[in-house]
Amino acid sequence: MKARIKFRKYGIMRFIGHLDVMRYFQKAMRRADIPIAFTGGYSPHMIMSFAQPLGIGITSDGEYLDIELTESISSEAAVGRLNQVMAEGIDVVSFVQISEDKKESGMTIVAAADYEVTLLLSAKSMEETVPVPEEWKEKLAAFLEKTELKVLKKTKRSEKEVNIRPMIQEMELTEAGIRMFLSAGSEENLKPDLVMETFLKDMGLPAEKYPFHIHRRDIYAKTPQGGYLPLEDLGTLVP
Amino acid sequence: MRKLALNDEILLKIEKPARYIGGEVNSVMKDKEQVDIRFAMCFPDVYEIGMSHLGIQILYDMFNRRDDVWCERVYSPWTDLDKVMREEKIPLFALESQDPVREFDFLGITIQYEMCYTNILQVLDLSGIPLDAEERTWEDPIVIGGGPCTYNPEPLAEFFDLFYIGEGETVYDRLFDVYKEVRARGGSRQEFLEAAAEIEGIYVPSFYETTYHEDGTIRSFDPVNPHAKPVVHKQVVMEMQDTTYPEKPVVPFIKVTQDRVVMEIMRGCIRGCRFCQAGMLYRPTRERDVEVLKDYAYKMLRNTGHEEISLSSLSSSDYSELKELVMFLIEEFKDKGINISLPSLRIDAFSLDVMGKVQDIRKSSLTFAPEAGSQRMRNVINKGLTEEMILDGAGQAFEGGWNKVKLYFMLGLPTETEEDMRAIPELADKIARRYYEIPKDQRNGKCQVTTSTSFFIPKPFTPFQWAKMYTNEEYIGKAAVVKRGFQDQLNRKSLKYHWHDAEVTVLEGVMARGDRKVGRVIREAYRLGCLYDSWSDLFDNDKWMQAFENTGIDIGFYNLRERSLDEVFPWDFIDIGVTKSFLKREWERAMKGEVTPNCRMQCSGCGVAKWKGGVCVEGKN
Numbered sequence: 001m002k003a004r005i006k007f008r009k010y011g012i013m014r015f016i017g018h019l020d021v022m023r024y025f026q027k028a029m030r031r032a033d034i035p036i037a038f039t040g041g042y043s044p045h046m047i048m049s050f051a052q053p054l055g056i057g058i059t060s061d062g063e064y065l066d067i068e069l070t071e072s073i074s075s076e077a078a079v080g081r082l083n084q085v086m087a088e089g090i091d092v093v094s095f096v097q098i099s100e101d102k103k104e105s106g107m108t109i110v111a112a113a114d115y116e117v118t119l120l121l122s123a124k125s126m127e128e129t130v131p132v133p134e135e136w137k138e139k140l141a142a143f144l145e146k147t148e149l150k151v152l153k154k155t156k157r158s159e160k161e162v163n164i165r166p167m168i169q170e171m172e173l174t175e176a177g178i179r180m181f182l183s184a185g186s187e188e189n190l191k192p193d194l195v196m197e198t199f200l201k202d203m204g205l206p207a208e209k210y211p212f213h214i215h216r217r218d219i220y221a222k223t224p225q226g227g228y229l230p231l232e233d234l235g236t237l238v239p
Numbered sequence: 240m241r242k243l244a245l246n247d248e249i250l251l252k253i254e255k256p257a258r259y260i261g262g263e264v265n266s267v268m269k270d271k272e273q274v275d276i277r278f279a280m281c282f283p284d285v286y287e288i289g290m291s292h293l294g295i296q297i298l299y300d301m302f303n304r305r306d307d308v309w310c311e312r313v314y315s316p317w318t319d320l321d322k323v324m325r326e327e328k329i330p331l332f333a334l335e336s337q338d339p340v341r342e343f344d345f346l347g348i349t350i351q352y353e354m355c356y357t358n359i360l361q362v363l364d365l366s367g368i369p370l371d372a373e374e375r376t377w378e379d380p381i382v383i384g385g386g387p388c389t390y391n392p393e394p395l396a397e398f399f400d401l402f403y404i405g406e407g408e409t410v411y412d413r414l415f416d417v418y419k420e421v422r423a424r425g426g427s428r429q430e431f432l433e434a435a436a437e438i439e440g441i442y443v444p445s446f447y448e449t450t451y452h453e454d455g456t457i458r459s460f461d462p463v464n465p466h467a468k469p470v471v472h473k474q475v476v477m478e479m480q481d482t483t484y485p486e487k488p489v490v491p492f493i494k495v496t497q498d499r500v501v502m503e504i505m506r507g508c509i510r511g512c513r514f515c516q517a518g519m520l521y522r523p524t525r526e527r528d529v530e531v532l533k534d535y536a537y538k539m540l541r542n543t544g545h546e547e548i549s550l551s552s553l554s555s556s557d558y559s560e561l562k563e564l565v566m567f568l569i570e571e572f573k574d575k576g577i578n579i580s581l582p583s584l585r586i587d588a589f590s591l592d593v594m595g596k597v598q599d600i601r602k603s604s605l606t607f608a609p610e611a612g613s614q615r616m617r618n619v620i621n622k623g624l625t626e627e628m629i630l631d632g633a634g635q636a637f638e639g640g641w642n643k644v645k646l647y648f649m650l651g652l653p654t655e656t657e658e659d660m661r662a663i664p665e666l667a668d669k670i671a672r673r674y675y676e677i678p679k680d681q682r683n684g685k686c687q688v689t690t691s692t693s694f695f696i697p698k699p700f701t702p703f704q705w706a707k708m709y710t711n712e713e714y715i716g717k718a719a720v721v722k723r724g725f726q727d728q729l730n731r732k733s734l735k736y737h738w739h740d741a742e743v744t745v746l747e748g749v750m751a752r753g754d755r756k757v758g759r760v761i762r763e764a765y766r767l768g769c770l771y772d773s774w775s776d777l778f779d780n781d782k783w784m785q786a787f788e789n790t791g792i793d794i795g796f797y798n799l800r801e802r803s804l805d806e807v808f809p810w811d812f813i814d815i816g817v818t819k820s821f822l823k824r825e826w827e828r829a830m831k832g833e834v835t836p837n838c839r840m841q842c843s844g845c846g847v848a849k850w851k852g853g854v855c856v857e858g859k860n
Contacts, residue, residue, distance in 0.1 A: 012243065012260045012262045015250055015256040015260055017257075020492050020493050023492075023494065026546065027544030029544070030540070030541075030545075031264070031542065031543070031544040042599040043578075043599070045576070046576070056251065056256070085264070085544070087262055087263060087264045087492075088262055089262065123248040124246035124247055124248045124249075125246060126247055
C-alpha cells in the first residue's frame with residue numbers, strides 16, 4: 001500500500017534543510033513503528049519520496065512525502081503515532097492512501113505551490129511583520145501586466161535567462177502580505193524569493209531594504225480538467 | 240516556543256544552523272525555576288563531534304534523572320559563528336534553554352584530546368567567564384573538567400575550578416548535594432571549593448603549589464589548603480549493573496560523526512599494550528551484562544529511530560559474551576534494515592563470519608593494528624600479535640572474499656631502529672603476497688593494502704611515560720624511511736602509505752606530559768588566534784611556535800628528554816589504581832623486549848586488584 005503524509009514545518013525546524021528532513025523522517029518512521037517497506041539489496045533503504053524540497057528559512061503548512069507500506073495502517077493511528085514522536089516544529093497533518101501507480105507519486109504530479117510572503121521589520125526576526133505599502137497594489141498590477149519577465153536563473157551547473165511570467169499563476173496582495181500561486185515541480189519550477197526579487201527590482205526598490213519571510217501554504221497537482229487540487233486530496237483516508 | 244539565542248539573520252547566514260538551535264528529539268527541557276542546579280555540559284569541539292561522544296550522553300542522562308538538576312549541552316561555535324558572536328557580543332549559550340552559559344551553576348567540560356585546549360579557552364571567553372579560575376566569582380559558574388586528559392590536568396590547572404578524576408557515575412551526586420548545601424547557607428565560592436576538595440576524586444588545582452628544581456623538573460607538589468589531600472584517587476564504578484545508561488539518547492537533526500546507537504559493552508582492556516593510556520586508566524576490565532545490553536539495544540533503537548547500532552569498548556573481541564550479543568543483534572535487527580557495526584574486532588574465524596553477515600565484503604575493508612612492524616618492536620610495546628596471526632587472519636579474509644586491508648602502525652616508539660621502520664612496508668608486502676597466493680581465477684581482482692602510521696606520543700600513566708620523543712624533522716625522517724621502504728616492495732602497486740602530521744604530534748606531546756607552566760603557552764596560542772587545532776585545515780603551527788617563543792617555554796624540555804625513574808611527574812598526585820612501581824616494571828621489561836601476559840592469562844599485579852572486581856575476580860567466585 002502507498003500512503004501520502006502531509007506535514008507542517010514551523011518554528012526552529014525551518015532551519016533544518018531538506019536532506020536532514022528526509023533523515024528526520026526516516027528515523028521518525030522507526031520511532032513510530034510505521035510498517036514502511038524497504039528496497040532490496042545489501043543496504044536497504046526506506047521507500048520514501050518527498051514531493052518538493054523546502055528551502056532553509058521557509059515555513060510550511062503543506063509538505064508531503066509518499067511512502068510504501070508492507071501492511072495497512074489506519075490514517076488515525078498513523079497520524080497519532082507519528083505525532084507522538086515528532087520534534088517541535090513538525091506536525092503530521094494527514095495520512096491518506098494513494099494510487100499504486102508510479103505516475104501518481106507526489107514528485108511527478110506536483111504542478112503548483114501556494115505561498116504567502118510577509119514583509120518583515122528586520123531580517124533578524126520573522127515574528128515582526130510590516131504591512132505591504134499601499135502603492136504596491138498598483139505596481140503589482142503593472143508587474144503582472146507584463147508578458148515577459150526575464151530573469152537570470154541560476155542552477156548548480158549553469159545560468160540561463162528565463163521568462164518567469166508564465167509561471168506566476170496568481171499573485172495578489174492580502175492583509176498579511178503577498179500571496180503567490182506559482183508553478184512547481186519537475187517541468188517548471190519557480191521559487192517565491194525569485195519572484196519577490198524580481199518584483200522589488202521592477203519597482204526600483206533595493207531588495208536589502210525589504211526583508212521578507214516565505215510561508216508555503218500547500219502544494220498542488222493539476223486535475224485532468226485543468227484545475228488544481230492539494231496533494232492530500234488525491235488520496236483517501238484509511239479507516 | 241523557545242526563543243533562540245541567535246536571530247534569524249545570523250542563523251540563515253552561518254553554516255549548519257542546526258548546530259545551535261537545540262530542540263532535538265530526546266533533548267531534555269525543564270523549567271529553570273523548578274531546579275536547583277543548572278549544569279552546562281560542554282564538549283569543546285564542533286557539534287557533530289561533540290554529539291558523538293558517549294560519555295556526555297551518559298552524564299546528560301544521569302544528571303537529568305535528578306529533579307533538582309537540569310543538564311544542558313554546549314559545543315564550540317564553528318569559526319563562522321565564533322566571528323559573529325565576537326563582533327555582535329553575543330554570549331555563548333546552552334542549546335536547550337538558549338540561556339547564556341554564564342548564568343549556569345556549573346560548566347562541565349569534557350577533555351578528550353590535547354588539541355582541544357584552545358577551544359576550552361574559546362568556550363570560557365565567549366561565555367564571558369574569566370579564563371583565570373582565581374578571578375571568578377559567584378557570577379560565574381563552577382568550571383569543572385573531566386575525561387582522559389584530566390589524568391594530567393596541570394597544563395589546564397589555571398583555567399579550571401575543579402577537575403573530576405575518573406568515571407562520572409560515582410561522586411557527582413555528592414558534589415551536587417554539597418553545592419546545594421553551600422549555596423543554601425550563603426557560603427562563599429572558596430567554601431564550596433574547600434568542601435568539594437573533601438570529596439574523593441575531586442581535584443581543586445588552586446589548592447596546590449608546585450616548586451621546581453633548577454633544571455625545570457618538579458621538586459615538590461603539595462596541598463596548600465587544609466581541605467586538599469596530597470593524593471587524589473581516580474573514581475571507578477565496580478558494579479556496572481549499578482550504573483544508568485541513556486535509553487533515550489538525543490537524536491541530532493544533522494548527520495553527526497556517530498549517527499547511530501552506541502552500546503558500551505565493557506570498560507577497560509585486559510591487553511596491557513604499553514603505549515596505551517586508556518588500557519591503564521580504565522583498569523580493571525569490567526563487562527556489562529549481556530541480557531541488559533540486549534534490552535538496551537531494543538529500547539535505544541526504538542527511542543531514537545537510528546538505522547545503525549554499534550558496540551563500544553577498547554577491545555570488543557575480549558568481551559566474553561560477544562558471540563551471544565552479536566548473534567542476537569543480527570537475528571533481531573538485520574531484517575529490519577538496521578546496520579550492525581562492529582569496530583575493534585580481532586580478525587579470526589568468528590569475526591570474519593560475523594562481518595560477512597553484516598557488511599558487504601566487496602566494499603568493506605579489514606583493519607589490523609599491529610602498531611609495529613617487527614616482532615621485536617611488537618614485544619617492546621606488548622602488542623600480543625604475531626606476524627603469523629596477522630598473515631593467517633589476512634589469508635582467511637582473502638579466501639572469504641575480502642581484498643582490502645588497512646594497517647595501522649606507530650613510528651617513534653621507544654628503542655625503534657631503522658630495521659623496525661623498514662619492517663612496516665615488509666609486513667604490508669607479505670600481506671599482499673598472501674593475497675596473490677590465491678589462484679587468479681579465485682581472487683577478486685587486485686588487493687589493496689593501505690598502511691597508515693602515526694607518531695607515538697608517550698602519555699601519563701603508561702609504561703612509556705618516561706620515554707623521549709623526537710623533533711619534527713626526525714619524525715619526517717622516520718616517515719621517509721618507511722616511504723622508501725614501500726618503493727622497494729614487490730607488490731608496491733597494491734600498497735598505499737599515509738602518515739600523520741608531525742607538527743601536531745610535537746604539540747600533543749608537550750600538552751600530554753606538560754606541567755603548569757604549559758598553561759601560559761595555551762593562553763598565548765589562543766591569544767594569537769589558534770582554535771580548532773585538531774582540524775588539520777585550521778591548525779596553524781607557526782602561531783603555536785610563536786606562542787612558545789613569546790612565553791619562553793622550551794619544547795625540548797618536555798619532549799626530548801628521557802625522564803629519569805625518580806623524576807616527580809606533574810600527575811604523580813593522582814592515584815589511578817595502577818601503581819607507579821608496576822609501570823616502572825613494565826618500562827624495564829619493555830627495554831628488554833619482554834612480553835607481559837594479559838589479565839585473563841595471568842595477573843601481573845598492576846594494583847587495581849585492590850578493588851576486587853571485574854577481570855581481577857573473574858572465575859574466582
